[in-house]
Amino acid sequence: MNVTIYDVAERAGVGIGTVSRVLNDSPHVREPTRQRVLQTITELNYQPNPMARGLSLKRTNTIGIVIPFFTRPFFVEVLRGIDNELLQHGYNLILYDVEQKELKDYYLRELPMRRRVDGLLLISLCLEEVDVRAITRVRLPIVLVDSRHPAFSSVSVDNVGGARTAVAHLIENGHQRIGFISGRLDDPFGFPTSSERFAGYRQVLKEHDLPFHEAYHQIGEFNAQSGYECMKRLLALAQPPTAIFATSDTQALGALRAIQETGGQVPQDFALVGYDDIEVSQYVGLSTIRQPMFRMGQEGARLLLQQLENSQDEPEPTCIRLPVQMVIRETSTQSLN
Amino acid sequence: MNVTIYDVAERAGVGIGTVSRVLNDSPHVREPTRQRVLQTITELNYQPNPMARGLSLKRTNTIGIVIPFFTRPFFVEVLRGIDNELLQHGYNLILYDVEQKELKDYYLRELPMRRRVDGLLLISLCLEEVDVRAITRVRLPIVLVDSRHPAFSSVSVDNVGGARTAVAHLIENGHQRIGFISGRLDDPFGFPTSSERFAGYRQVLKEHDLPFHEAYHQIGEFNAQSGYECMKRLLALAQPPTAIFATSDTQALGALRAIQETGGQVPQDFALVGYDDIEVSQYVGLSTIRQPMFRMGQEGARLLLQQLENSQDEPEPTCIRLPVQMVIRETSTQSLN
DNA sequence: CTGTTAGCGCATTCAC
DNA sequence: GTGAATGCGCTAACAG
Numbered sequence A, B: 001m002n003v004t005i006y007d008v009a010e011r012a013g014v015g016i017g018t019v020s021r022v023l024n025d026s027p028h029v030r031e032p033t034r035q036r037v038l039q040t041i042t043e044l045n046y047q048p049n050p051m052a053r054g055l056s057l058k059r060t061n062t063i064g065i066v067i068p069f070f071t072r073p074f075f076v077e078v079l080r081g082i083d084n085e086l087l088q089h090g091y092n093l094i095l096y097d098v099e100q101k102e103l104k105d106y107y108l109r110e111l112p113m114r115r116r117v118d119g120l121l122l123i124s125l126c127l128e129e130v131d132v133r134a135i136t137r138v139r140l141p142i143v144l145v146d147s148r149h150p151a152f153s154s155v156s157v158d159n160v161g162g163a164r165t166a167v168a169h170l171i172e173n174g175h176q177r178i179g180f181i182s183g184r185l186d187d188p189f190g191f192p193t194s195s196e197r198f199a200g201y202r203q204v205l206k207e208h209d210l211p212f213h214e215a216y217h218q219i220g221e222f223n224a225q226s227g228y229e230c231m232k233r234l235l236a237l238a239q240p241p242t243a244i245f246a247t248s249d250t251q252a253l254g255a256l257r258a259i260q261e262t263g264g265q266v267p268q269d270f271a272l273v274g275y276d277d278i279e280v281s282q283y284v285g286l287s288t289i290r291q292p293m294f295r296m297g298q299e300g301a302r303l304l305l306q307q308l309e310n311s312q313d314e315p316e317p318t319c320i321r322l323p324v325q326m327v328i329r330e331t332s333t334q335s336l337n
Numbered sequence C: 001c002t003g004t005t006a007g008c009g010c011a012t013t014c015a016c
Numbered sequence D: 001g002t003g004a005a006t007g008c009g010c011t012a013a014c015a016g
Helices: A005-012 A016-023 A031-044 A050-057 A073-088 A101-110 A129-137 A159-172 A193-207 A224-235 A249-261 A279-284 A293-309 B005-012 B016-023 B031-044 B050-057 B073-088 B101-110 B129-137 B159-172 B193-207 B224-235 B249-261 B279-284 B293-309
Strands: A062-067 A092-097 A119-123 A142-145 A153-157 A178-182 A217-219 A243-246 A271-276 A287-290 A319-322 A325-327 B062-067 B092-097 B119-123 B142-145 B153-157 B178-182 B217-219 B243-246 B271-276 B287-290 B319-322 B325-327
Touching (some): A005 A016, A073 A092, A073 A293, A073 B092, A092 B073, A142 A293, A153 A159, A159 A178, A178 A193, A224 A249, A224 B279, A279 B224, A279 B249, A293 A319, B016 B031, B073 B092, B073 B119, B073 B293, B159 B287, B178 B224, B224 B243, B243 B249, B249 B271
Parallel strands (some): A062 A119, A178 A243, A243 A271, B153 B319, B178 B217, B178 B243, B271 B287
Antiparallel strands (some): A092 B092, A287 A325
16 A cells, blocks of 8 residues: 555566665665666655664654743744754654653653654753663663753753843842842752852842842742732832842743833833843843753754764763853833833 | 563563563453563563554554744644643654745645654644645545644634624724734735634624725734834824734734834723733733634644544544634723723 | 464665 | 565464
8 A cells, every 4th residue: 555665676676675775875776776766766756664764773763852841932942943953854853741740750761761762852851860870771862951961961051140141230230129030949840940040140149249138039930920920029028129130031021011010110110131032022122131042952953963873982971051142122221211 | 682572571481472462451361461471561661662563553653743833822832732632642743843835835745655643733734735635645634723624624713703803892992993913814824814814804894884994904924023013004104093903912912012112002092902812911911812722732633533543434524613712801991901 | 362473664684 | 786585573363
């Protein structure tokens, strides 16, 4: 029913070995024969069966992405970067969306065993030692994106530095009371985004001899609603901060709304800096720390592809560190509004 | 190196046939034997090779999603719905992101041939006859989401009705000059979102004896930036509309910004209704037409899974029609601000 | 009930 | 150079 390599061989009057050779551009085929085979391949519209190919080659030609909450713009962009790179190299992408920690553990421990993917790309996920063992034991190529681990290649950004820049910017603009809206420092998925940025925040405060107020640090989820609520709490303080740094643009947008709702002016009354530089930010005039999200995905995919090429030797992990960049817009500067 | 069915069989002292049987819960295995096999399976941490299984079964256990611009919140939500349903049934998901029409054509024509997926889920994509032939010829199960075609099952929403509700709502609130911000009516991907909603828009205008002004219809992309620009153009008119209906919340957010920037008040000066009900909308107070995005994905996946179950008989296509719902918030009502 | 065998479609030795 | 044979890991049909 489906056209196989045998059909092609027969029709072209050659053996399947030869067909296989032209399929894999082996040099050991005479040009006329190659042409003839190529010809009948298009005639029959033959497509090699990837399963059979995989079974024989012991490769699946697909790589797995383990990603939490891919609802967040950040993850979507990273995913696009990955997809873009992978498709160009003929790899398929298979998605594992882990919205809960149990799922993450499950995948991280089971996935390496099932030979469904040639490699794994983990996004914003921290590895426990159990996972590390499971992965290294089967020698599954793996690279971390937006996360790090000594044993594996990774591409990450400087969260501490990004936060430092943001807070320093706020201080330079004359702010002394700076609020911080973040996710949980002890993130259930273990990713250090919040805690690293928190560290940067505190460092800069300290360097400028500014006190750290527990109440100025509001913790929530990475969404607008949560940012809104956090800001409400900040506004309810006896002496609210005059500037807010949020760990994501989405949260910042929520905060913006809370401010506006209570009649506050941005940036006159409150300065605001987010993180990510998602699409709407540019547009809403939100100052932010731009992460190269698309590129992070791209580089991560490249790293993994490289590992797949020279799979013979165990390469030492390479860590790519991508720069973040402060984007100053209206929500943080008096001048531009 | 990797543990196979033979290893299990040997260790358990049975033939591979038996192992295969317990793997596929065949009733023809005595309980003691089954237990013994199960036992050694966990002992060896055996995982059946999906490629081999697929090759033998002629199934891949993965389904493909063809999706344009999955950067848009709408697509992300649909995707989540699909992912959610599929994973529960042990299916894997493989993503084909088609950002350009050529890619779409390529995938739609090649994918059916390569036996990489058991079925296809097309999101917001319109089929040309060439595609239809390619698909039906190989009898690849396929379901359309947010689109329709007589030959296939689909899950869609009432775009005309949704637009009607939105515009009617605006008129009821006293507006006579209603602008419309949409995508191209002759969408390159062929999806009828814009044109259907445009139809609804015009219907209601007509029913209320309101004239249709060409200039009130601004066409752009489905993003904030474009919504912003469209609104700017509307504002530049000698007699701008007092209400705007946009085909997506993102566009509406852009429009909102444009209004605010020129000092306009919402909803006092301008009423605004979007489409989709994405996360931020609730939160920004944007009136909108809510689409059950997550559910659309879910239902689409279910439909496809059903088709995969009873693959023997060619079932007649079933079309699920999901309701949309007007969500009235601050941007369209005087009362609530 | 259970072991054995024959494919599934392709890559890869080997001989020729 | 090229064809035939073998194996990849598993399911299913066939004997016991």
